[in-house]
Amino acid sequence: MISTILITIGVLFNLIGCIGLIRLPDVYNRLQSATKCGTLGTCSILAGALFHYGLVDAGIKALIAIPLLFFGATVAAHALARGAYHFGVKLGDKSVKDDYKDAVK
Amino acid sequence: MxxxxxxxxxxxxxxxxxxxxxxxxxxxxxxxxxxxxxxxxxxxxxxxYKFLQPHRYFWLLVYLVILIWECIKANIDVAYRVLHPAMPIKPGIVKVKLDLQSDFARAMLANSITMTPGTIAVDIIDDYLYVHWIYVSTNDPEEYGRKISGRFEKYIKKTFE
Known part of the structure; x- marks a missing residue:
């Protein structure tokens, strides 16, 4: 029962992440949606798998995959954002502030 | 070692x-x-040798609870902004003063920031962390620090530094 709820929540958040990827205006905002909703969604699916299988090998693998995903997604988001900025991708029209411009000449 | x-x-x-x-x-x-x-x-x-100090594990647990709670809040916040028809976003890159000294603690702080409400750590230059924020709610540089990194900094300091 708990596993079904967790997996449903996970799939819903992954769906919202994908909608955000299409709707939001520029690279940086799309990254926000892709990393956050993607990570919580997938972690929640993995937690659902843990509850479904219990503490046998498949469940423990699901549990171990959570920190892996946590570090992977955050480092990837940081690298993509920084790379995009240095490559010259502009912030979207709605942006209100850019302190980073003065730091990198 | x-x-x-x-x-x-x-x-x-x-x-x-x-x-x-x-x-x-x-x-x-x-x-x-x-x-x-x-x-x-x-x-x-x-x-x-920091691995052998038990109080760090206690603070790690406290930090994990706070991180997971903030992470869930962050997701609901971003989901709301994505699904709202008018898309209430006000993105920008702000700079935040860092209080932590060791590289490992800084990396953990940057990771935590990337996981929480509408913020992605873009770069660290000298003692400043540059953060992309999906909704810049104030114009006061003092407030940025409190809103973005203030929640984690003291726990990360106790756990990793």
Whole structure:
């Protein structure tokens, strides 16, 4: 029962992440949606798998995959954002502030 | 010591991930852990004796609870902004003063920031962290620090520094 709820929540958040990827205006905002909703969604699916299988090998693998995903997604988001900025991708029209411009000449 | 600590950590991780105690698997995991620890130990913690201090594990637990709670809040917040027909976003890159000294603690702070409400850590230059924020709610640089990193900084300091 708990596993079904967790997996449903996970799939819903992954769906919202994908909608955000299409709707939001520029690279940086799309990254926000892709990393956050993607990570919580997938972690929640993995937690659902843990509850479904219990503490046998498949469940423990699901549990171990959570920190892996946590570090992977955050480092990837940081690298993509920084790379995009240095490559010259502009912030979207709605942006209100850019302190980073003065730091990198 | 550093090499040994990282070797043990990566090897344990491998064992849990594969869940198989056959000789071939142990040899493959040992080789992978050895290569990893030789290559990356110089980026690891400055002092591995921190692993032996029990109070750090207590603060790690407190920090994890706060991180998970903030993470859930962040997701609901971003989901709301994505699904709202008018898309209430006000993005921008702001700079935040860092209070932490060690590289490992800074990396953990940057990771936590990337996981929480509408913020992605873009770069660290000198003592400032540059953060992309999906909804810049104030114009006061003092407030940025409190809103973005203030929630984690003291726990990270106690856990990793």
């Amino acid at each position: 550093r090499y040994l600590a990282l070797f043990i950590l990566t090897f344990l991780f491998w064992l849990l991930l594969t869940f198989d105690l056959s000789v071939a698997n142990l040899v493959a995991g040992g080789a992978a852990a050895l290569i990893t620890s030789l290559l990356f130990a110089k980026y690891f913690l400055d002092s591995v």
